[in-house]
Amino acid sequence: MAPSADTANASNHIQTGSVATKRSRRIADEDTEMMTYGDTSEEEDYDSKRYIPAAKRRQMELQRIAGLGKSNGDGASASTQKRQTGEGSDPEDNEDVGVRQSKTALLHAARELREREAKEKKSEAEKQAEEERKILEAHAARRKLASDMELAKGISYTEPIKTSWTAPRFVRERTEEENARLREENHVDADGLHVPPLITNFRDMKIPAPLIAYLESKGIKKPTPIQMQGLPTAFAGRDMIGIAFTGSGKTLAFSLPIVMFSLEEQKKLPYIRGEGPLGMIVCPSRELARQTFDGLKAMAEVLAQSGYPEIGVLLCIGGISMAEQGHTLNKGFHIVVATPGRLQDMLEKKKFTLECCKYLCLDEADRMIDMGFEEDVRNIMSFFKQQRQTLLFSATMPKKIQDFAEQSLIQPVVVNVGRAGAANLDIIQEVEYVKQEAKMVYLLECLQKTAPPVVVFSDNKNEVDDIQEYLLLKGVEAVAIHGSKTQDEREYAIKSFKSGKKDVMVASGVASKGLDFNEIQHVINYTMPNLEDYVHQIGRTGRSGKTGIATTFVNMNTNEQTLLDLKYLLMEAKQRIPPFLAAIEDPRAMGAGGKLTGCAVCGGLGHSVKDCPKLEENQKRQTAGFSRGDGGGGY
Ligand SMILES: Nc1ncnc2c1ncn2[C@@H]1O[C@H](COP(=O)(O)OP(=O)(O)OP(=O)(O)O)[C@@H](O)[C@H]1O
Secondary structure, eight states: OOOEEEEEEEEHHHHHOOOHHHHHHHHHHHHHHHHHOOOOOHHHHHHHTTTTOHHHHHHHHHHHHHHHHHHOHHHHHHHHHHTTTOOOOOOOHHHHHHHHHHHHHHHHHHHHHHHHHHHHHHHHHHHHHHHHHHHHHHHHHHSSOOOOOHHHTOOOSSSSOOOOOOOOHHHHOOOHHHHHHHHHHEEEEETTTTTOOOOOOOOGGGGGGHHHHHHTTTTOOOOOOHHHHHHHHTTTTTTEEEEEEESSSHHHHHHHHHHHHHHHHHHSSSSOOOOSSSEEOOOOSSHHHHHHHHHHHHHHHHHHTTTTOOOEEEOTTTTTGGGGGGGHHHHSSSSSEEOHHHHHHHHHHTTTTOTOOOOETTTTTHHHHHTTHHHHHHHTTTTTTTTOOOEOOSSOOOOOHHHHHHOOOOOOEEEEESSSTOTTEEEEEEEEEEEGGHHHHHHHHHHGGGGEEEEEEEEOOHHHHHHHHHHHTTTTEEEEOOHHHHHHHHHHHHHHHHTTTSSSSEEETGGGGOOOTTTTTTTEESSSEEEEEHHOOOOOOOHHOOOOOEEEETHHHHHHHHHHHHHHHHTTTTTOOOHHHTOOOTTTTTOOGOOOOTTTTTTOOOOOOGHHHHHHHHHHHHHTTOSTTOOOOOO
């Protein structure tokens, strides 16, 4: 009920007439109008100041009562009840009831409308919040390995990066059949859209002559299969997933491309302080990063000595002082080799940026995920400012890696040499049943099988120390490496073993993954690890086409599932199966058609994902608060 025009005018005259007060009066008027629906006492006050006819006053009184009744929750029903019982036969009363009913209905409708609107508004907001929550959840689950900028702008790249490298004409003109034949000859499996042709020698890849000469001096005369297919793929700017057995030369397959790209960039316009990197190689452990760094540095030096542009390489790992590399940082640099933790720290502290970074390689991506670096890698990706070429190297292809690849790689080429998770065929694998208490003594005997250098693996740090102590007592020149050793101790152990000063290295698996020691004759697995680690550990021998021996101790403590996997692995590699392994039966009876496909998580042939011992192991570690392995590599 609005105040009458007279009243409004009168009150306007009472007010000062200023614009501001007019506005406040208007607001007050509106408030009054609204209040008439719910607050009749105010209305009474207001109306008492002027004359109101009796009929009107009665009407208002009725309305007030109706309002009260309604506020008690059943105003309408009271009047309805009265009518239904025949009370109030007075015509005036009847008229009043009619007025009251229509007023009550109006009030009721208005209130209902307001309530409905409020409810609708709320449910609309709830619906929106729910939708947002779902989107966020989906986003979190399938968050792209993308930069903040890309996510914010909704950028997603669809085409691979363009490079100036092209294969020689005769290679480009090869037919698909010829390429397929060459791949078959070299046991290379390449999958993807427009896979670049495989090239069987370094010269045809247009690698600078001094570099070819340097590689030859290191015994690297002909590319390995992963290099034959991987190098042209990377040179062409394509994203790639590389899967190949241990010791097959993966490091060169991702190092050479960034060296070539850096040469080209430096030639165009030399890098100055604050510029770089152009490319990054991320490794799961410090030792692996240092090894890759050393290889890149050596190539850069050879090129610089031959008059090629200088390439700056930065090592970014925990345990070293970055001040040592001040000169590299000062000059501007092309390549960073890093572990995820330290790299993330450097990026967050803005020691360098990824503004011009166009090349990213994740070495041992499966191991990186196993060690809990997934989130770090995601974070690192968020620092990129432009499209990059991504290379992902992994010994196995667990689901997480597949997801990773799907989310971040653009039209990747998958290069596979041998089955993911298969062992290197150049290794003679021997499995021996040795009782727990007899292991130490038998180890000494076992060391006689070959000349040094020998690596002994144990997955327990204390056991590593015990074995080293025992060997030292027996006069064996042994060093030890595990995650609880200091950086200096680790470096000393690796250096003295690599240089041949020490004959035996006792190591925890995680601390030495991917390390390339010179011509290891014999690997001894003091304890049988999960199958994937087994493949990596024995892979320290039998490298670059040379034959090596691996001896593994098993006993009643060894997980039966792992033993079954081991049996299949030996069968696949055409190795001798000891009788106690042969006796283990596969409950799956080789599955349909007798074809073994392997577990998607660890590559084991004796089980499916749901029985994967590695998954179980990971779960136990997580429950025990394990993080980042014992390699301490990340930081
Ligand atoms: N084309 C080649 N010919 C001969 N030797 C090579 C060739 N490429 C690399 N090598 C040598 O082979 C050894 C193993 O290479 P690399 O460390 O790259 O293997 P990898 O596949 O990374 O193994 P892992 O999976 O164990 O890390 C190195 O000593 C390397 O110098």
